[in-house]
Structures are given as C-alpha cells and as structure tokens.
Amino acid sequence: MAKKPSNIKERILHIAKIKGITQLKLCEIIDMKHGSFKGEARKTPLNSNAIAILFSVFPDMNLDWLFSGLGEPLKEKYPKMIIEDEKNSFLLEKIMDLTRENEQLRIENQTSLNLLQKAGLRPYPEQEAILNAAEPQGEYATRKPKRNKKKL
Secondary structure (H helix, E strand, O other): OOOOOHHHHHHHHHHHHHHHHHHHHHHOOOOOOOHHHHHHHHHHOOOOOHHHHHHOOOOOOHHHOHHHOOOOOOOOOOOOOOOOOHHHHHHHHHHHHHHHHHHHHHHOOOHHHHHHHOOOOOOOHHHHHOOOOOOOOOOOOOOOOOOOOOOO
C-alpha cells in the first residue's frame, strides 16, 4: 500500500504525479522554487497564490483533500485530465501567463486607485465597482470632489 501524502506540499506533488507532470514543471506552474518541495522546506506552509494558480490549472483537484488529506485527490465529477501532449502543454502555458497577467493587472488597478485617492480624485463608477469600492457613485476621476463654497 502506498504511503499517503502527509502535508499539503506532498499532496501537491501527488497531484502532479496523477496529472503526469514533473515536479519541476509543477513548480514552474505555481511560480515556486523546486527547493520549496525538498527536505525540511517541504514541511513549511504553502502560499495562497500557489494554491489559487494550482486550482485554476487543475479545477478537478479536490480542495478538501488538498487541505486535510481526507477524501480523494480529484473530484469525481471531472474526468481525469492528464497533461500529456503539446496542445495541453500549450494551453497550460497560456493559463499560467494569463494568471500572472491577471495578478499584475490587479496590482496596477490598486496602485491607480491609491494614486487617485492620494490626489483627491475619485475613480469612474465602473472602476470603483471593479475595485469593490464602498461608494460606487461620486465625482469622476477627472474632476476634483465638490466643495461647499462659502459666500463672502
């Protein structure tokens, strides 16, 4: 009987084995160093970005199993998706690129929002909605907020 993976990093390596990808390719996918999965580093926690990327690439992965070790590694409602040919490898690369681009755009959006607020400007309502701002209505980013002018 095979030994059950005892921690989250070992379970992630087990997913890679099930999917037919190498540990190095897995590390590239989740944007981590291979050394994070060796020796004592294997026992350290995994960052949430790596988990999010992994789940976006392998939506059939059972998160209950990943976090607790209970149940099966893959959800039963999904067919086993094995990365074995060039087309799947190409699609995997595209998913990785889009995930990284998405994260970069989120950072840029937040930076823009911070700069607008620092300058005393408000983003467009559509931008605020995207950034989950508390007050979606208000002055547009091209205008200064209205101030009550006192008559002299």
